[in-house]
Amino acid sequence: MKELVWLIPVLPFLGALLNGALLRGRISKKAAAVIACGIIGLVAVLSLLIIGDYLTSTEGQSPRVPFERDYYTWIPAGAIHTVVGGVRNFNVGMGFLLDPLSCVMLFVVTFVGFWIHVYSIGYMAHEDGFQRFFTYLNLFMGAMLMLILGNNYAVMFVGWEGVGLCSYLLIGFYFKEEFPPYAGRKAFITNRVGDFAFVLGLFALIANFGTIKFTELFPKIAANRTLMEGHYLLGLSLASFIALALFIGATGKSAQIPLFVWLPDAMAGPTPVSALIHAATMVTAGVYMAVRSNVIYQLSPGVSLFVATIGAATALFAGTIALAQYDIKKVLAYSTVSQLGYMFLAVGVGAYTSAIFHVMTHAFFKALLFLGSGSVIHAMGGEQDMRKMGGLRKHLPVTARTFRIGTLAIAGVPLFAGFFSKDQILGAAAGHGHWVLYGMGLLTAALTACYMFRAFRLTFHGEFRGTHEQEHHLHESPPAMLWPLRVLAIGAIVAGYVGIPLAMTFDTVDLNNFDHLVDDVLVSVKGIANPEHHTLGFELILIGASIAAAGLGIFVAWRIWGRRRGMAGEEAVVGFYPPGHRVLENKYYVDEIYDATVIRGYWAFARGLYRFDAAFIDGFLVNGTRNVTVHLLSLGSNLFDKYVVDGLVNLTGRLLDGFSRGLRRLQTGYVANYALILAMGMFALVVFYMVVLRRG
Amino acid sequence: MLEITTNHYLVLSFALFAIGIFGIAARKNMITVLMSIELVLNSVNINLIAFSAQHGNLTGQIFAIFTITVAAGEAAVGLGILISLFRLRETTSLDQATDLKG
Numbered sequence: 135m136k137e138l139v140w141l142i143p144v145l146p147f148l149g150a151l152l153n154g155a156l157l158r159g160r161i162s163k164k165a166a167a168v169i170a171c172g173i174i175g176l177v178a179v180l181s182l183l184i185i186g187d188y189l190t191s192t193e194g195q196s197p198r199v200p201f202e203r204d205y206y207t208w209i210p211a212g213a214i215h216t217v218v219g220g221v222r223n224f225n226v227g228m229g230f231l232l233d234p235l236s237c238v239m240l241f242v243v244t245f246v247g248f249w250i251h252v253y254s255i256g257y258m259a260h261e262d263g264f265q266r267f268f269t270y271l272n273l274f275m276g277a278m279l280m281l282i283l284g285n286n287y288a289v290m291f292v293g294w295e296g297v298g299l300c301s302y303l304l305i306g307f308y309f310k311e312e313f314p315p316y317a318g319r320k321a322f323i324t325n326r327v328g329d330f331a332f333v334l335g336l337f338a339l340i341a342n343f344g345t346i347k348f349t350e351l352f353p354k355i356a357a358n359r360t361l362m363e364g365h366y367l368l369g370l371s372l373a374s375f376i377a378l379a380l381f382i383g384a385t386g387k388s389a390q391i392p393l394f395v396w397l398p399d400a401m402a403g404p405t406p407v408s409a410l411i412h413a414a415t416m417v418t419a420g421v422y423m424a425v426r427s428n429v430i431y432q433l434s435p436g437v438s439l440f441v442a443t444i445g446a447a448t449a450l451f452a453g454t455i456a457l458a459q460y461d462i463k464k465v466l467a468y469s470t471v472s473q474l475g476y477m478f479l480a481v482g483v484g485a486y487t488s489a490i491f492h493v494m495t496h497a498f499f500k501a502l503l504f505l506g507s508g509s510v511i512h513a514m515g516g517e518q519d520m521r522k523m524g525g526l527r528k529h530l531p532v533t534a535r536t537f538r539i540g541t542l543a544i545a546g547v548p549l550f551a552g553f554f555s556k557d558q559i560l561g562a563a564a565g566h567g568h569w570v571l572y573g574m575g576l577l578t579a580a581l582t583a584c585y586m587f588r589a590f591r592l593t594f595h596g597e598f599r600g601t602h603e604q605e606h607h608l609h610e611s612p613p614a615m616l617w618p619l620r621v622l623a624i625g626a627i628v629a630g631y632v633g634i635p636l637a638m639t640f641d642t643v644d645l646n647n648f649d650h651l652v653d654d655v656l657v658s659v660k661g662i663a664n665p666e667h668h669t670l671g672f673e674l675i676l677i678g679a680s681i682a683a684a685g686l687g688i689f690v691a692w693r694i695w696g697r698r699r700g701m702a703g704e705e706a707v708v709g710f711y712p713p714g715h716r717v718l719e720n721k722y723y724v725d726e727i728y729d730a731t732v733i734r735g736y737w738a739f740a741r742g743l744y745r746f747d748a749a750f751i752d753g754f755l756v757n758g759t760r761n762v763t764v765h766l767l768s769l770g771s772n773l774f775d776k777y778v779v780d781g782l783v784n785l786t787g788r789l790l791d792g793f794s795r796g797l798r799r800l801q802t803g804y805v806a807n808y809a810l811i812l813a814m815g816m817f818a819l820v821v822f823y824m825v826v827l828r829r830g
Numbered sequence: 831m832l833e834i835t836t837n838h839y840l841v842l843s844f845a846l847f848a849i850g851i852f853g854i855a856a857r858k859n860m861i862t863v864l865m866s867i868e869l870v871l872n873s874v875n876i877n878l879i880a881f882s883a884q885h886g887n888l889t890g891q892i893f894a895i896f897t898i899t900v901a902a903g904e905a906a907v908g909l910g911i912l913i914s915l916f917r918l919r920e921t922t923s924l925d926q927a928t929d930l931k932g
Contacts, residue, residue, distance in 0.1 A: 803931030805863070805924045809854040 135187035136201050139230050142177055142184070142240070143283060143293075146276035149173035154269035163264045170268035171251045174275055178244040185237045197654035202285050202349055204229035209288065216344030218358055224344055231285035231348060235655040238490055238648075239282040239422055242497045245625075246414045247275050249618035253505050254406040256614035257512060267307065267404065274300035278415050282422060287336050287346040290423065294332070294387065297416045298325045304411060305403040314402040321396035328386020328393055335379030342372060352429045352657045359659060362433045373433035380427055381441050384420030388474045391448045395725055397471055401463040405508030408463060413470045413504050414497035421477040421493050425486045429657035432484065442482020442563070446574040449475030451722070453581035457588070458718035461518045462507045465589045468721075469544065470500055472578060476559050479575055485562030487652040491633050492559060494648075495551035498625035499543035503586075505619055506537035509611040510593060514604055520592040521701060522604070527594040529608040532616045534594045536623040541590045543626040545583035546684040554630035554638075557680045561635065564676050576683045583687025591695040592704065599701065637673030839880035846873035860915065860922045864908045871901045 153166050161169075192198040204227035211224045251271060258267050277296025284290040299322075306318030339346055342361065343354050355362060355373075366372040384390070389397035400412045411417070424431065424441070431438050449472045456468035473496050480489035511518055513530055527534035543550040546557070556579060563572040598605050610616070633648030694703040708715045717723070800811075846869050853866025875894040882890025912922060919926050 801931055803928030805927070806855050806858070809851070813851045813855060 136184050136232060139184055139232055142181055143276050143279040145173050145177050146272045149272035150269050153265050166265040166268055167255045170272050174248045174251045178248040181240050181244040185241055188232045198234060200231055200233035200349055202231045217342040219344055222344045226288045229285040230283040233655055234651045236282050242494050243278055243415050246497050246501050249621050250406050250410040253615050253618040256612040257406055257508055270300055270303045281419055285348055301411050301416055304407040305400045307403050317399035317402040321400050324393050324396040325386045328383045331379045332383025335376045338376050355429050356657050356659045373430055374437045377430045377434040377437040384424055388417050388420030389471045390444055390478055394471050398464055398467040401467050409501045409504030413500040417474055418493040421489050424481045425490050428486045432659055438482050442479050442571055445475045445478025445482055446571045449578040450574045453578045455718055455721050456585040458715055460520050462520050463518055466503055466507055480559040483562045483566045483568055485559060486656055487649045488558040488562055490652050491648055492555035495555040495629045498622055498629045499540045499552055502540040502622035502626050506533050509533040509615055512611055513608050515607050522600040523593045524596040525598045530610050536619040539623040539626050541586045545586050546579050548681055551626050551630035554633055557677055558635060560680055561676045579683040580687035583684045584691045587688055587691035588695050637670055836880050836884045839876055843873045843876040858923050858925050860912050860924050871897060
């Protein structure tokens with residue numbers, strides 16, 4: 135069964151080909167939806183079978199041996215010089231890899247992806263470009279699956295760019311409006327900044343190790359520790375350089391400081407896109423890549439700490455912004471940025487499995503929340519401002535219930551999925567003694583609970599604040615949208631139970647299966663010790679702190695926005711310290727700062743180049759060349775032509791002219807003269823004959 | 831008694847030739863020039879016949895007959911040109927016919 139792994143990325147591409155090219159505009163919406171969802175459903179089932187096959191066939195191995203297939207040589211680059219191993223052939227194969235990490239990602243992407251496809255049928259039913267939408271969605275799935283299944287960085291990078299492209303296409307899906315295409319471009323260009331660094335990191339890997347195939351590369355890295363820790367560039371060790379380059383790539387894709395600005399704007403796309411790409415799957419690609427490259431991060435503690443700091447800072451920063459947003463999707467977008475910050479915090483402190491665990495639980499509850507918000511927006515006729523909502527739970531009971539589950543899960547309420555993963559990350563931060571990072575994480579946890587309950591209360595409780603028309607239009611969404619909500623709600627509850635920390639069973643039963651599974655992809659490096667195990671009491675205190683933080687957040691939210699106070703509570707918050715609220719509502723003016731510095735700076739730079747071009751290149755070089763040519767060279771050429779070439783011609787003419795002027799004198803026209811010459815000639819001949827010849 | 835030898839003929843021939851050349855070069859009337867040409871041609875004929883007699887064969891005499899024939903043709907053409915010139919210029923003076931001057 136696992137031999138069929140190549141089908142997983144190929145099938146969605148096939149779907150995109152069918153809907154996007156072969157059957158474009160020829161089939162009904164229904165048929166297009168059946169093709170797109172059917173293929174993703176097939177892929178999801180196939181993935182489950184393949185994952186099952188892989189896990190059973192590697193049962194008992196420690197660590198599990200990855201299943202790998204190279205299908206063909208994609209880039210036969212030939213001989214290159216490498217630091218390790220001298221000159222060797224460098225070929226990149228098109229190949230796929232199955233190991234516990236890709237299995238987890240495969241499951242999350244196909245499962246969540248399938249339900250979001252189903253949801254899209256209902257959500258997009260009345261939209262133009264229905265088939266185009268499903269084409270892009272299939273294309274995205276293909277690229278994403280390629281990203282997580284690729285057995286080397288190059289295949290991963292193709293998927294990485296592919297999802298970026300689909301993200302761009304889907305953000306700008308409503309291309310007739312002004313803002314979405316702009317947001318799409320912003321996302322694409324911001325990602326390019328990160329990709330530049332990512333590619334630099336790959337080049338450093340190729341130049342040093344001559345391979346980018348995971349199963350060959352990582353053992354080599356682990357074996358060449360001295361090389362990795364030696365100085366490479368810019369005062370960084372090789373490991374730090376690569377780790378930093380890859381992390382900068384990840385900040386673009388996974389929306390971390392400073393490249394997070396595109397993600398909130400990406401909400402201009404249709405809501406299922408926000409759920410699939412900008413919450414559950416694509417934005418976690420950076421985390422996946424960092425976890426995949428864990429050996430590099432293990433060898434670079436400095437960059438790891440940097441990653442953790444950026445992660446924690448992003449988590450806190452985005453969390454505070456989410457607190458003051460009124461657009462329901464913007465709240466969720468900043469929440470996503472914040473949760474991605476958590477994941478990088480986990481990567482930074484070395485809790486790689488916890489990062490992937492949070493990727494998985496987050497995929498469930500954040501997809502659920504986005505789809506719930508989509509259901510609300512659908513019912514509100516496109517309205518996204520929470521100030522115009524309120525009391526929607528009466529009209530949208532299923533949406534409200536599932537949204538509440540999502541809120542509880544993300545808030546970290548015990549027994550919901552988010553609790554387990556978030557607690558593990560915070561535990562890891564505390565366990566490594568990063569108390570400042572732990573504090574930031576804990577504060578973010580409280581903030582998360584607070585802003586999510588605020589969003590929930592403002593949307594679903596209190597009095598309806600929209601127009602009469604909107605109130606009349608309110609209706610629960612069709613079943614195609616409700617079933618995904620229900621399924622993902624169950625996921626948001628149970629997804630955490632695959633990784634129950636040891637401390638939660640009071641060290642009696644080891645239920646942390648997830649950790650043991652994904653642990654296999656961690657490359658052990660000689661001399662780097664695993665984190666020590668903490669005492670049960672310490673762990674329990676940490677768990678208690680997490681619960682307390684979530685509780686505090688919910689309590690504060692309840693006091694302000696609960697008890698039917700709704701907008702009154704919001705006004706109280708705004709009135710408490712208006713300038714502070716304004717700063718948060720305007721997202722710390724980060725976009726404005728970027729506009730004033732980076733974008734305007736770039737324009738100024740471009741204008742400078744333009745002036746340089748106009749003045750120096752055009753003015754000095756080009757016109758100068760022209761002046762030299764025209765005034766000097768052509769003048770010289772002209773003179774040469776005039777006096778040397780023409781001179782020769784005229785000289786010939788004058789010579790001939792003078793000569794013939796002399797000859798013309800002979801032609802007098804008098805016959806007598808001719809006769810005389812004739813006679814004299816004859817006389818001369820006779821004389822010649824008689825005097826000269828006779829004598830000899 | 832003076833015997834007539836080839837030398838006498840040659841002297842006569844040279845005299846005639848010289849008179850002919852003088853006539854061609856010095857006279858302006860075209861008729862006179864044509865007549866001088868006849869003199870030159872006939873001086874050559876005398877030469878040919880004199881040598882023919884001296885050598886005792888007929889080659890020179892036959893050659894002289896050819897020369898007379900050519901001279902007749904030459905005189906006909908020359909007189910034709912003369913008449914054309916006269917019609918054109920109303921004169922027979924060669925000094926008036928210098929159009930080929932270079």
